[in-house]
Every structure is written in C-alpha cells, then in structure tokens.
Amino acid sequence: MNKGNWQRWTAACLAAFLLAGLITASGGSAAAAPSPGIKQETKKVKVGNKSFTVQTVRIPKGTPVTVGLAKRQVGSTEEFASIVKTYKAEAAINGAFFEAYGGPPDPYGTLIADGEVMHKGGNGTTIGFKKDGTAIMDELRISITGTVVSPEGKSKGWYATFMNRVPLAGSNVSIMFTPARGGKVGFSGGLAVTVVEGKVAKNEVNANADIPKNGYVLVFTGTEKNMAERFVIGSEVELSLSYKNPQGDPLPAWEDVVTAVGAGPRLVKDSKIALNAAAEGFNDAKILTSSAARSGIAIMPDGSIMLATVPAATMKQWADIMKTLGAKQAMNLDGGASSAFYGGGKMLTTAGRHLSNTLVFNSKGFNP
Numbered sequence: 001m002n003k004g005n006w007q008r009w010t011a012a013c014l015a016a017f018l019l020a021g022l023i024t025a026s027g028g029s030a031a032a033a034p035s036p037g038i039k040q041e042t043k044k045v046k047v048g049n050k051s052f053t054v055q056t057v058r059i060p061k062g063t064p065v066t067v068g069l070a071k072r073q074v075g076s077t078e079e080f081a082s083i084v085k086t087y088k089a090e091a092a093i094n095g096a097f098f099e100a101y102g103g104p105p106d107p108y109g110t111l112i113a114d115g116e117v118m119h120k121g122g123n124g125t126t127i128g129f130k131k132d133g134t135a136i137m138d139e140l141r142i143s144i145t146g147t148v149v150s151p152e153g154k155s156k157g158w159y160a161t162f163m164n165r166v167p168l169a170g171s172n173v174s175i176m177f178t179p180a181r182g183g184k185v186g187f188s189g190g191l192a193v194t195v196v197e198g199k200v201a202k203n204e205v206n207a208n209a210d211i212p213k214n215g216y217v218l219v220f221t222g223t224e225k226n227m228a229e230r231f232v233i234g235s236e237v238e239l240s241l242s243y244k245n246p247q248g249d250p251l252p253a254w255e256d257v258v259t260a261v262g263a264g265p266r267l268v269k270d271s272k273i274a275l276n277a278a279a280e281g282f283n284d285a286k287i288l289t290s291s292a293a294r295s296g297i298a299i300m301p302d303g304s305i306m307l308a309t310v311p312a313a314t315m316k317q318w319a320d321i322m323k324t325l326g327a328k329q330a331m332n333l334d335g336g337a338s339s340a341f342y343g344g345g346k347m348l349t350t351a352g353r354h355l356s357n358t359l360v361f362n363s364k365g366f367n368p
Contacts, residue, residue: 037060048320052317054170057308065305075186090362115257119293137269158174166186171222179211185219190208199234200234201215264282293311
C-alpha cells in the first residue's frame with residue numbers, strides 16, 4: 001500500500017471509529033454524560049450516636065432543571081431509569097408523593113414545568129426554580145379561579161378544587177384537566193366543560209372527555225355539578241392562578257417560577273432545623289416517627305443545589321443530616337420504596353417501585 005492509499009485508509013478507519021462511537025453514545029447511553037460542574041460524593045454524617053452514609057450530588061446554581069414525568073404526563077408511572085434516559089438527565093431524584101397503593105397513580109404535591117402548573121398540592125413544602133436560576137422554598141398553596149361571561153354578557157365566577165387528578169367516588173369537586181394529563185381525563189362521570197382558546201366548546205356528561213391541546217377540561221362532580229350550568233357554549237372563560245402561603249399571604253416570587261416540585265416536610269430554614277411535619281398537614285407515621293429511606297433537596301448558601309438520599313433515617317435525623325451537610329434551606333421528598341437517585345453517571349439509589357415524577361437536571365437543557 002503506497003503512502004497516499006495508507007493515509008486515505010487511516011482517515012476512513014478513524015471516521016468509522018468516530019461514527020461508531022457516536023452511534024453507541026446516542027443509542028446505548030442511559031443518560032447524558034455528567035457535567036464537570038455537577039459533582040457526586042458519598043459522605044459519612046454522624047447524628048447523635050449513629051453514623052449515616054449519604055449519597056449527594058451538588059449542582060451549580062442556574063443549571064437547567066425540569067419535572068421528569070413518567071411517560072411525559074401526569075398520572076402515569078415508569079421505571080426511574082427509563083425517566084432518566086428519556087430526559088437525558090445528568091442528575092435526577094424522585095419528587096412528589098403519589099398514590100402508589102391502588103387507584104390512579106396521581107401525585108399529591110405541586111408540579112410546575114416550563115412555567116405551567118401541572119398539579120396543585122394541598123400541604124407540605126415546595127421547591128421552585130425561577131427563570132434566573134434562583135431556587136426558593138415555601139409552603140406554597142395555589143388556587144385556581146376564574147370568570148365565565150355568557151354570550152349575553154352575564155359574568156359569573158368559578159373555581160377548581162384540584163388539577164389533573166381523578167376524583168374519589170362520591171366526592172363533590174371541580175377539577176381542571178390540562179394537556180399535561182395527556183389526551184383524556186382518564187375517567188367517566190360528572191359533567192365535563194371543554195374550553196378551547198378561552199371559549200366554552202362543549203358542556204356534556206363526562207365520558208372520559210378529550211383534553212384539547214389548546215385548552216382544558218373542567219369536570220364537576222356531586223354538588224359541584226351546579227357550577228357547570230354557568231358554562232354556556234360560546235361563553236368566554238378567564239383563568240387565574242394565585243400563589244399564597246397557608247395563611248393566605250401572597251407569594252409574588254412564585255410568579256417567576258418555571259419548575260417546581262412539592263413534597264415535604266421542611267427540614268431546614270435559614271440554616272436552622274425547622275421540622276414540624278404535623279403542622280404541614282402530615283399525619284402518617286412513615287413521616288412523623290418511622291425510620292425509612294429518605295430523599296431530599298437543599299438550597300446551599302451559595303445558591304447551588306444539593307440532592308441527597310440516605311438508606312434509613314427518621315425525619316428528625318434527616319433534618320439533622322441536612323443541617324450538618326450545610327443546607328441553608330432543605331426539604332424532604334417522597335421516600336421509602338420511591339427513594340431514587342441518579343448522578344455522576346450511575347444509579348446511586350435504586351427505586352423499589354415505578355415512579356410518577358422526578359426532578360431532572362441537565363446542564364445543556366431539555367428538548368421536547
């Protein structure tokens with residue numbers, strides 16, 4: 001082989017090698033390669049007379065973050081590893097509590113992604129990420145209200161009790177279903193009002209109604225069915241979301257939040273332990289007294305984020321651990337069999353069940 005042929009053969013082999021590497025990376029990788037700024041570390045923390053092995057990942061302030069939904073919709077479940085792969089996560093952790101013991105696997109906590117509220121919680125603490133990368137933590141309560149103006153110009157108010165969740169049998173509720181739920185509300189019963197581009201398009205008995213991509217569906221059950229009478233076809237509908245604390249005080253900073261996950265209870269506030277699970281609405285022994293696998297998230301003094309899991313700890317121990325690790329603000333996430341953690345290019349904590357929702361981080365951002 002002469003020199004010219006040798007050079008051409010070498011170049012071709014190199015190109016083929018690089019192409020094969022690209023194909024392997026895109027087709028076989030479970031997630032994105034970890035960013036140098038995202039750092040994984042296993043730490044030993046002593047609380048009282050007990051030592052805990054804590055898996056942690058530190059994430060720089062401003063790293064893109066979103067809610068990783070099972071099957072990309074509210075009310076489904078999926079393997080944690082599959083969610084990590086779908087969102088090409090560099091770091092990921094399980095998020096809000098959800099129904100895991102029968103019935104639709106709907107979440108319980110607040111979920112916000114791409115600036116859109118996808119689910120509203122009724123208790124606990126929520127972490128939110130603003131457009132400028134700042135993270136905040138509050139006992140957030142979201143209310144959904146609006147007005148409907150008939151073709152004759154008569155205006156009446158309306159409200160939704162829940163968002164994107166199946167009602168309990170025999171309940172008296174009004175529920176808003178958005179495209180984040182998928183293509184259907186997921187059940188039959190009650191009265192369904194379909195709103196498309198701000199106008200009432202349908203008002204009918206709910207038979208697993210279709211959710212329009214450019215609107216939403218309001219389902220009224222029990223005594224709330226009377227409210228459906230206000231939605232005459234052709235009426236104009238206005239929607240308003242408000243962000244408040246449990247005392248009803250406005251939380252204007254949440255207007256700029258683009259991603260959020262609600263769980264709780266709060267563990268650390270302003271670098272001090274601030275645990276009061278019962279006051280946040282928790283009454284389950286798994287939260288109040290028991291020892292279990294825990295997942296949590298913290299805002300550090302420099303604005304960076306720390307994700308963490310521990311194999312078994314009481315909530316009091318978990319709060320002590322977070323404070324010891326230097327958290328300025330910290331909260332508990334869903335735990336037990338839901339505790340799941342990915343970072344540093346590997347699975348740090350393996351989930352014991354399929355999950356409903358997660359928080360995922362990727363320094364390069366997220367594509368639909």
